[in-house]
Amino acid sequence: MASIWEYANPKKFIETTDRLLPWLSVTALLCLVVGLVWGFFFTPDDYKQGSTVKIIYLHVPAALMAINAWMMMLVASLIWIVRRHHVSALAARAAAPVGAMMTVIALATGAIWGQPMWGTWWAWDPRLTSFLILFLFYLGYMALWSAIENDDTAADLTSVLCIVGSVFAVLSRYAVNFWNQGLHQGASLSLDKEENVADVFYHPLLVSIAGFVLLFVALVFLRTQTEIRARRMRALIARERLQ
């Protein structure tokens, strides 16, 4: 069996992801369309929240991916720090804009949902605040990559920033449990049957989450390929200048 470290070779990574990308993209699109159409058109209103419950099919998957994207970046950054594989550092860089966009979707849909339910677009609630800070970390991470010319130095410094930001990624997930206060409810998905959302909402939600996860993976593969090519381009240009 091939070792996972073989994919640290940029050429091997591009070859493999080139084969996977069409399948991943089609499955992601299919899951998103099925999940969102099922949730929007074929689920009933909630007895408390009315039709706003339909926002759950966008808000929960986006929030989940906002946190998990940072966790993926953390793993990739640690691999860079320990093993110095360029592909892992570039994968972390590639995931940041996707994670940031997921955070924006989670914040925007949360505000739109919050207005009719809580009577306000925003509150300095532990979960909302930690999510906003996570978004600022995403911006800082992307800015740091762009600000440093040397790729290895940028990878080192952004990896450290990623480790620090992980605290807020964890807080975004568990803020409700830690402080037990604020407007935001607890987790929508739980192994506890009493806490979990009702089955009628749960199944389309799972399909929608699968769509967001697959879309994230497909975009990270595509963007990592782009980062690998951009890095090679910078290296060739630098070599040309030296000659």
Place this chain on the structure above:
Amino acid sequence: MMPDLGKYAQAVLSSYAVSIALLVVLVAMSVWRARKTRRELTDIEQRVRRDG
């Protein structure tokens, strides 16, 4: 076909519109940059090969 969203129609529809628009922008920008970088790299590689 369209479900009756009642008094929350604006909130639900704007959530879907904003999210789908942001996802489309993200995908479009990723594909555009991927194509542009691939094209530029091919040009540079050809130039390097030609000029030795």
